[in-house]
Amino acid sequence: MYRYDEYDQKILSERVAQFRGQMQRYLAGELSDPDFRALRLMNGLYFQRFAPMYRIAIPYGMLSSTQLRKLAEIARQYDRGYGHFTTRQNIQFNWCKTEDIPDIFAELASVEMHSVQTSGNCIRNTTTDQLAGVAVDELEDPRPYCELIRQWSSFHPEFAYLPRKFKIAVSSSKQDRAAVQMHDVGVYMLRNEAGEIGYQIWVGGGLGRTPILSTKIREFLEKPHLLSYLEAIVRVYNRHGRRNDTNRARIKIMVRDMGGEAFAELVENEWNKIKDSYLQLTDDDILRMQSHFTQPDYDADAANDTQFEHYLNSDKGFARWVQHNVTEHKQPGYRAVYISLKAPGIPPGDCTHEQMDLIADLADQYSLGELRTTHDQNLVLADVRQGDLYALWQKLGEQELATPNIGTLNDMICCPGLDFCGLANAGSIGIAEKLNQRFDDLDYLYDLGELKLKMSGCMNGCGHHSVGHIGILGVEKKGGEWYQLTLGGDATHDASLGDRVGPAIEKDQIVDAIEAILTVYVEQREGDERFLDTYRRVGMEPFKQRVYATKEAA
Amino acid sequence: MTPAPNAIVNRQVVENHWQHIDDDSALPDSGDITVSLKRWQEAEGQFPDHVGQVAVRLSNDIDVEEVYPGIAHSPMILLDFPIIDTNKRGYHPDGKAYSQARLLRERCGYRGEIRAHGQEVISDVLLYMERCGINAFEMREGQNLGKAIACFSEFSEAYQGAASGPQPIFLRRRAAT
Numbered sequence A: 001m002y003r004y005d006e007y008d009q010k011i012l013s014e015r016v017a018q019f020r021g022q023m024q025r026y027l028a029g030e031l032s033d034p035d036f037r038a039l040r041l042m043n044g045l046y047f048q049r050f051a052p053m054y055r056i057a058i059p060y061g062m063l064s065s066t067q068l069r070k071l072a073e074i075a076r077q078y079d080r081g082y083g084h085f086t087t088r089q090n091i092q093f094n095w096c097k098t099e100d101i102p103d104i105f106a107e108l109a110s111v112e113m114h115s116v117q118t119s120g121n122c123i124r125n126t127t128t129d130q131l132a133g134v135a136v137d138e139l140e141d142p143r144p145y146c147e148l149i150r151q152w153s154s155f156h157p158e159f160a161y162l163p164r165k166f167k168i169a170v171s172s173s174k175q176d177r178a179a180v181q182m183h184d185v186g187v188y189m190l191r192n193e194a195g196e197i198g199y200q201i202w203v204g205g206g207l208g209r210t211p212i213l214s215t216k217i218r219e220f221l222e223k224p225h226l227l228s229y230l231e232a233i234v235r236v237y238n239r240h241g242r243r244n245d246t247n248r249a250r251i252k253i254m255v256r257d258m259g260g261e262a263f264a265e266l267v268e269n270e271w272n273k274i275k276d277s278y279l280q281l282t283d284d285d286i287l288r289m290q291s292h293f294t295q296p297d298y299d300a301d302a303a304n305d306t307q308f309e310h311y312l313n314s315d316k317g318f319a320r321w322v323q324h325n326v327t328e329h330k331q332p333g334y335r336a337v338y339i340s341l342k343a344p345g346i347p348p349g350d351c352t353h354e355q356m357d358l359i360a361d362l363a364d365q366y367s368l369g370e371l372r373t374t375h376d377q378n379l380v381l382a383d384v385r386q387g388d389l390y391a392l393w394q395k396l397g398e399q400e401l402a403t404p405n406i407g408t409l410n411d412m413i414c415c416p417g418l419d420f421c422g423l424a425n426a427g428s429i430g431i432a433e434k435l436n437q438r439f440d441d442l443d444y445l446y447d448l449g450e451l452k453l454k455m456s457g458c459m460n461g462c463g464h465h466s467v468g469h470i471g472i473l474g475v476e477k478k479g480g481e482w483y484q485l486t487l488g489g490d491a492t493h494d495a496s497l498g499d500r501v502g503p504a505i506e507k508d509q510i511v512d513a514i515e516a517i518l519t520v521y522v523e524q525r526e527g528d529e530r531f532l533d534t535y536r537r538v539g540m541e542p543f544k545q546r547v548y549a550t551k552e553a554a
Numbered sequence B: 001m002t003p004a005p006n007a008i009v010n011r012q013v014v015e016n017h018w019q020h021i022d023d024d025s026a027l028p029d030s031g032d033i034t035v036s037l038k039r040w041q042e043a044e045g046q047f048p049d050h051v052g053q054v055a056v057r058l059s060n061d062i063d064v065e066e067v068y069p070g071i072a073h074s075p076m077i078l079l080d081f082p083i084i085d086t087n088k089r090g091y092h093p094d095g096k097a098y099s100q101a102r103l104l105r106e107r108c109g110y111r112g113e114i115r116a117h118g119q120e121v122i123s124d125v126l127l128y129m130e131r132c133g134i135n136a137f138e139m140r141e142g143q144n145l146g147k148a149i150a151c152f153s154e155f156s157e158a159y160q161g162a163a164s165g166p167q168p169i170f171l172r173r174r175a176a177t
Helices: A006-027 A033-041 A065-078 A098-109 A143-153 A223-240 A251-258 A260-274 A283-293 A307-314 A316-325 A353-366 A386-398 A429-438 A442-448 A507-524 A531-538 A541-553 B037-042 B064-071 B096-107 B123-131 B145-151 B169-176
Strands: A045-047 A052-056 A062-064 A082-085 A091-093 A168-171 A185-191 A197-203 A215-222 A334-339 A350-352 A370-373 A379-385 A453-456 A470-477 A480-487 B006-009 B012-015 B018-020 B032-036 B054-058 B076-080 B113-117 B136-138
Touching: A006 A033, A006 A098, A006 B169, A033 A045, A045 A098, A052 A098, A062 A065, A065 A082, A065 A091, A065 A098, A065 A353, A065 A370, A082 A353, A143 A168, A143 A223, A143 A283, A185 A223, A197 A223, A197 A260, A215 A223, A215 A260, A223 A251, A223 A260, A223 B096, A251 A260, A283 B169, A307 A316, A307 A386, A316 A334, A316 A386, A334 A386, A350 A353, A353 A370, A353 A379, A353 A386, A379 A386, A429 A453, A429 A507, A442 A507, A470 A507, A480 A507, A507 A531, A507 A541, A531 A541, B006 B145, B012 B145, B018 B076, B032 B037, B037 B054, B037 B064, B054 B064, B064 B096, B076 B096, B096 B113, B096 B123, B123 B145
Parallel strands: A168 A185, A453 A470, B018 B032, B032 B054, B054 B076, B076 B113, B113 B136
Antiparallel strands: A045 A052, A052 A091, A062 A370, A082 A091, A082 A350, A185 A197, A197 A215, A334 A379, A370 A379, A470 A480, B006 B012, B006 B136
16 A cells, blocks of 8 residues: 655644644634634544544545554544544544544554545545455556545645535446545546546536536546646636535536536636646656555465365355455455444444454454455455455454445444534434344345445435435434435446435334335345346335335324 | 735735725825726726836636736736635635636746735635745734744645645655656
8 A cells, every 4th residue: 555755754744733733722712713613624623512523534445454553542542442434434533632633643643644634625535446456347456546636635725725525536447336426526447449548537426415426527538637637627616616605515516507518618628728737647657656556465375275165165154244245356366355344233334442453453464454444334354365264254253343244234324423413413323223123134134135225314415325225314303303215326337316205204213114115125126136226117106105104004 | 905014925024015995995196005906907007197006906706817918017916815604604715816826826927926815814824825826915913923924834845736835746756766
């Protein structure tokens, strides 16, 4: 993975010192609340419902075991012993003390981590495929490009006060595992007719209260122009984006209102003026960055192992875990392993310091000392020899990290909701727990197959409900917590936004409503059809009827 | 508009000699003044009777490339950095003029003083503004100017090229290989 050089380290330590100074001035009353607000957000610090929330960047989801141990240490020393992995591949701490934040920041900097630009109206952490570099359907490792974007966007002097937050995602595989079309800018790496690899550029996607899928604005962009094109897009947005209404300030509204073609024209005009500037990447720039992401020294004998086959046939629990939580790898004899952070009774994405320490040790022992975070709020050990899978499974199980539920209904994604967040209208963690209790039969879950349930506690949509096969959105109604259901959302290449089922449903009826939806699916599906495909085929009506019929009967 | 008593120019605290004249007010006979783009354009940038300098003031929605030929001879260009009221927060630093500054310096080639003015001009943003090509600052009232000067030295490195600042890191890495 990318390692800092002296420049990266210097600039980060200067940032730590700057923020320490700002915090001192704030605590001494020399910096006003609103002035400090803009500055602290750009350093990942939110003031929340009960305590501050501190969001730490995990650039495109890559973590070393050393970094994860540091996060465990921070959880122990400064928080209540756990952290929360987010839908943007980052991690949040919910119980830190405000005055401790500069010290935590310095701790992070000691392991090449930071919290810079994890909030605020600036360019946020770039995200990508959690299987980058090991995926069988990958064209080229997207991480060198993500790191180029990270450096270009970090401390960018022109783009610190944009109309609104700005998120970029990159995908380089056949299957989009990075929800590219839900981002302000989405980059698909692809090959053109001449056989060259370049980028397809999409702009104006986003969730939140007005979910919109992005629009393709350029079919193919040659490799050297990645940064100049991004700079052109963000400059057009900075100059022309709306600022007087927070709810209409994202680039998605601008693109929707003016149309993709008109927007693309503005970008192309700007880009033509800067494409030959120093922003143009040279072959060496790209090679230098790729040298940080070289293929590891894989064990050539890995595929000769016979233990894996033996345990698959002799241990049903292991076989079940392999079927759901282990995925193929481009290197023969290797697999990528999903560590489920969705054990029953645990808020999705939460991870204790003991678990982090264990995972760090396992990463060292079995996966070349690295791991990845996913936008589904799980972790991945990407380079595990098949012969090590059985031992790894047993050790993960000791800390409830081997729940074989990846891709099932219980692998739901979920924001912190009313329990923590100052913006939420309704709880989400409690609903997740109730769903877990109701649908605790693994065989039933497996029978349901791939099912993406996504839940947000408010319109801001941190839980990506709009692109859930089943989406649950918390709303406030009559002073209580109510929930709006959507069906048919999807975050992959074939992206779509969910359709609203009908009026919001009361808290104590939401689990029944989900069950009604699942029952209709089971009745209606043909063969191995996924929930999403059944919905797309039969439409809303049967689901709607059953959901509200149940309600009336109750 | 009441001018601040002091300003920072080229990282030095200096007495502010500029006055910003509203469109509703008559131009004074003398002194260094700024006028709106509208007034500037009406006079075609010529103020032969005025004793002292006259410079143009741009609101942050102006397309600087489009108007530049008419303002290139202005001895100074004043840019606006307001904090605007949004429906939700009531406090939103508006960063449009960061782009204006870079375009003036890097694309139009303006060599005169670019001066930042407005509620957003506080110590903590000076370095980014400077890197975008701004070299003079009328600080919001209540800022400690001595401490503000120190803020220019908070970062010694930069990832990006811009109008000014250290040579970007990637160019040095490029040169090293």
